[in-house]
Amino acid sequence: MTDSLPSALAIEAHGLTRRFGSLTAVDRLDLAVSTGTIHGFLGPNGSGKTTTLRMFCGLLRPSAGTASVLGMDIAHKAEAIRRRIGYMTQRFSLYEDLTVLENLQFVGEVQGVPARKRREKIDELLATYRLKDRCGQRVGTLSGGEKQRLALAAALIHEPDLLFLDEPTSAVDPQNRRDFWENLFDICDRGTTILVSTHYMDEAERCHSLSILDYGQLVGSGPPREQIARLGNRVVEVETDTPREAQTALHRAAGVLSVAQLGTQLHVLVAEDAAAPVELVTRAMRDANLIGRVHPARPGLEDVFVAVTVARCKAQHKEAA
Amino acid sequence: MNSLRRFFAIVRKEFRQLVRDRLTFGMIVGIPIIQLTIFGYAINTDVRHLRAAVSDDSRTDLSRELIAMVRETQVVDIIGHASGPRQLEQWIKEGRISVGIVIPYDYARRLERGEDRPAQLLVDGSDPIVGQAAVQVAGLRIPGTKALATSRATDTDERFHAAAVAATAATQQFPINPVTAFEIRLDYNPERISAVSIVPGLLGVILTMTMVLMTAVAIVRERERGTLEMLITTPVKTVELMVGKIVPYIGVGLVQMSLILFLGHLMFGVPVRGSLLHLYLAGLAFITANLTMGLLNSTFAQNQFQAMQMTFFFFLPSILLSGFMFPFDGMPVPAQWIGELLPLTHFNRMSRGILLRGATLSEIGRDLWPLAAFFCVMMTVVLLRFRKRLD
Incomplete structure (x- = not known):
């Protein structure tokens, strides 16, 4: 299916900026999302993920920059865009005092789905998202996972070309998260482009491509694997009997960006300009009179995230100094 | 076609929520009963003891x-x-x-x-x-x-x-x-006489209080619960949303009006000397005007508490300057000007005229068009002010 679609961009943004008073929530963001892919927004709370999604949905106007969604300019074609997108808000936004069926009917009607089509689509969605036996139940009494599936179903009822999901899994358990991602791949397989924001590394890693946001700025982009590969040999692991002392010592060592403890092991990320990471860490251990086994390790997405955010922090410190 | 479908979807949804919201439903029935009882029995202008x-x-x-x-x-x-x-x-x-x-x-x-x-x-x-x-x-x-x-x-x-x-x-x-x-x-002395003259005014007072609050809360509640964010991301148009929010509450207003008239008649023998149809026509115009005021209110209020406060801002002058509490002719001229802007003033005149003096709409119709004008102006402002955006 995906192959038959034109390889155009579903979303394109240039210098997209949004300020709230003196706060710059989104700062000169450039973005390109290919049609038919799942694109992730990874970033901590307050990094500008929701603001960016809201700008794409036409809920907020950009302070500067341009963006087009499905080939339409967000500044002028907000209504036309709304007809072709689905948006699952961060906070559950269906009516808790209506039943599952009533909510789906309402959203279907408001989205302008014709009656017969609506009935078919609702049946299909209820089956797909295992909500059939919850049909007549008030939404307020559903579990977190059920609410999330219902919200997804409601966002899909008019068969949008583009789906925005704002931290869709923040209120569900790991099993439900896995199932949810399976659903997302099914949706994507049918040709819908998905833009999903998250602060979970494992979810971010599943995306076809990923933008890492920090303080409103784009600090990393590309397919997760490529971003990880770019770290090369910058991650080493240290096995030691005195992990706490070693951590303190390594923190102080020049060229070490971050140290995280995993049981008895230390996961160490070194700076980009360090020539030989294993030697650097070994020397730092020796200088602190600590014994440990140092060996290269496979970097993960978390290392990518730490590398870009810490690098940014250090750059800022330098600027301030 | 699509527009009508969206409009009816909102009406239906609003009506369902209304029926399921026990507190609001209690308010619709409770406020008239309490107010009528208080004004009819407890408030006594004959000071004794x-x-x-x-x-x-x-x-x-x-x-x-x-x-x-x-x-x-x-x-x-x-x-x-x-x-x-x-x-x-x-x-x-x-x-x-x-x-x-x-x-x-x-x-x-x-x-x-x-x-x-x-x-x-x-x-x-x-x-x-x-x-x-x-x-x-x-x-x-x-x-x-x-x-x-x-x-x-x-x-x-x-x-x-x-x-x-x-x-x-x-x-x-x-x-x-x-x-x-x-x-x-x-x-x-006779308490019954004061109740009879109070109830026609009270009809408008109760409707002002509940109607303005109803639509204000109906929008603000969606804002508070986050459902408005979902709603404004759909193709629904502002006018469909606003009119869809008004229609169910017109029904509520008419039910309330009937309840007050019925109770007023039962408890204090308040007469209906004019035509009921004329009274309901006047009521319809008045209810709609107040509901639109509530919508305007909701374009300012961020939460239900603020909506309540703003309702009060409107309610207080309505009560004081409409001729409900104090005779309209006795007020200073500037206060009368403000009074003329309030829907309650015009409805009070009509309800007293129809209920107590047996007047017809053609006789007191000059108070009908200010209500229509109020509705048009308020609705225009609401449609201009409400944005399908969050900023």
Whole structure:
């Protein structure tokens, strides 16, 4: 299916900026999302993920920059865009005092789905998202996972070309998260482009491509694997009997960006300009009179995230100094 | 076609939520019942049983006769005897009594000499109603003598003197003989008459309160619960949303109106002298005007509490300047201008006219078009102000 679609961009943004008073929530963001892919927004709370999604949905106007969604300019074609997108808000936004069926009917009607089509689509969605036996139940009494599936179903009822999901899994358990991602791949397989924001590394890693946001700025982009590969040999692991002392010592060592403890092991990320990471860490251990086994390790997405955010922090410190 | 479908979807949804929201439903039924009961039974313009004390320095048959006369009016209950005017003033200050009766030691001599106002009333002027009631006592006459007492406000706050002064003025301006004094009290008395004249006004007051709040909350609640964010990301148009929010509450308003008329008739025998159809037409215009006011309110309020506050901002002038509480013609001209802008003013005129005077819409139709104008202006402002955005 995906192959038959034109390889155009579903979303394109240039210098997209949004300020709230003196706060710059989104700062000169450039973005390109290919049609038919799942694109992730990874970033901590307050990094500008929701603001960016809201700008794409036409809920907020950009302070500067341009963006087009499905080939339409967000500044002028907000209504036309709304007809072709689905948006699952961060906070559950269906009516808790209506039943599952009533909510789906309402959203279907408001989205302008014709009656017969609506009935078919609702049946299909209820089956797909295992909500059939919850049909007549008030939404307020559903579990977190059920609410999330219902919200997804409601966002899909008019068969949008583009789906925005704002931290869709923040209120569900790991099993439900896995199932949810399976659903997302099914949706994507049918040709819908998905833009999903998250602060979970494992979810971010599943995306076809990923933008890492920090303080409103784009600090990393590309397919997760490529971003990880770019770290090369910058991650080493240290096995030691005195992990706490070693951590303190390594923190102080020049060229070490971050140290995280995993049981008895230390996961160490070194700076980009360090020539030989294993030697650097070994020397730092020796200088602190600590014994440990140092060996290269496979970097993960978390290392990518730490590398870009810490690098940014250090750059800022330098600027301030 | 799509537009109608979206509109009906909102109406249906709103109606379902309304039926399931027990609190709101309770408010729709509860407010008319409570208000009617309070205004009909509890609020009594016929002031009686004010607490009073006497300082009788005269201690003669004449002074005792006076006290007995005052007691017989039932306007005051004499609950104690003070040792002098000072103590009476102290008691009024402490709020133990509202009226103090001072009979000077030379009361009998003053009476003999035919002196004007041989005794004195001390009145707590901080309550205007009490001040007015003092008129009744101050106006008492002993046959064959002139006015009996002069009343004096003891409240130190200048602002509250007005009522008591007015009371004195009233006795001076309208010297009344004993027979007519009796009649005034009878006029005040029958509770049923005041309820009959209050209910037509109360109809509009209750509708103002509930209708403005209903639509304001209907939008703000969606904002608070986050459902508005979902809603404005759909192709729904502002006008579909706004009109869809109004329609179910028009039904609510009409139900409320019927309930008030029914209860008013049942409890106080409020008549419907004119055409019910005309009354409902007037009601429809009035309800819609208020619902639109609620929508405007919701474009400012961020949460339900603010919506309540803003409703109050509108409600208070409505009650005070519409002629419900005070006669419209007696208000200063600028206040009348403001009054003319309020839907309640026009509805009050129509409801009183139709219910009590048996007027037809063609006779009082000039109050209908201001309501229509109010609706149009408010709706335009709402449509201009409401944005399908979050900024």
